Amino acid sequence: MMGHIYVKATFYNAFDYIQYLEGKCKLEEVRKVGVEALVDTDATFPALPEDMVRELALPSLGEHLAETVEGAGKVRLAANAIIEVEDRIAQSPIIIRPKGTTPLIGVVALEQMGYRVDSTTGKLIKGLPFML
Numbered sequence: 833m834m835g836h837i838y839v840k841a842t843f844y845n846a847f848d849y850i851q852y853l854e855g856k857c858k859l860e861e862v863r864k865v866g867v868e869a870l871v872d873t874d875a876t877f878p879a880l881p882e883d884m885v886r887e888l889a890l891p892s893l894g895e896h897l898a899e900t901v902e903g904a905g906k907v908r909l910a911a912n913a914i915i916e917v918e919d920r921i922a923q924s925p926i927i928i929r930p931k932g933t934t935p936l937i938g939v940v941a942l943e944q945m946g947y948r949v950d951s952t953t954g955k956l957i958k959g960l961p962f963m964l
Contacts, residue, residue, distance in 0.1 A: 837871040837954055841937060843880060844914040845888045846923060863888050867935040871956065873949055875938035878915055879927035884935070885910045890926060920945035920958070 845863040852862050865884045880888075890910035898907045908928040915922045915937065922944035927936075942948070946961035 837949060837956065838868050839871060839917050839937065839956065840866065841869040841935070842866050842916040843878070843884070843888060843926070843935075844916065845890060846912040846914050849914045869935040869937045871942065871949060872936045873939050873942070875927075875936050876940055877909075877927050877938045878913070878924050878941050879929045879933070879936040879938070880910075880913075881931045881933050881935065882928050883931045885926060885928050888913060892928070893925060915941045915945075917945060917947070917956075918958075920947070920961075 843865050848857065848862040851857045852859050865880070865887055867880075867884070869878075888910075890913060893909040893911060895906040895908050897904065900907065910926040910928050912923050913926050915924065917937070922941035924938075924941050924944070929936075942956075943962040946959045947956045948959055949955075950957050
C-alpha cells in the first residue's frame with residue numbers, strides 16, 4: 833500500500849501575482865506562504881488552514897454546499913491563489929480549513945500543473961497539463 837505523498841508548495845495571493853507578472857511589483861512583494869502539502873487525489877480543490885488564508889489576504893467567497901469525506905455539508909471557500917510546485921503553477925479557489933490542519937493540493941491543481949501520481953512509487957510524475 834502506498835503512503836502519503838507530501839510536496840513543497842508555495843501558495844501566492846493571485847492578485848499580487850498578477851501585479852508581479854505585469855511588472856507592477858517584485859516577486860518578493862507578493863504575499864505567499866510556503867508549505868509541505870499533502871497531495872490528495874480524492875480532493876477537488878486545494879485547502880489551507882484559515883491562518884494561512886488570512887496571511888495571504890485571500891477574500892472569502894462564503895460557504896458553499898459540497899460533498900466531502902464526511903458527506904454532504906458546507907465548505908468555506910477563499911478567492912483564487914496561485915499554487916507553485918517545483919517549476920509548475922496552477923490557479924484555484926482555496927478551501928478554508930481550521931487552523932492547524934494539513935495543507936492539501938487537490939486534483940484540479942495537479943491536473944493544471946500536469947502532475948499525476950504513480951501509485952506504485954507514490955511519487956509525482958510530470959506530464960503535460962490538461963487544458964481542455
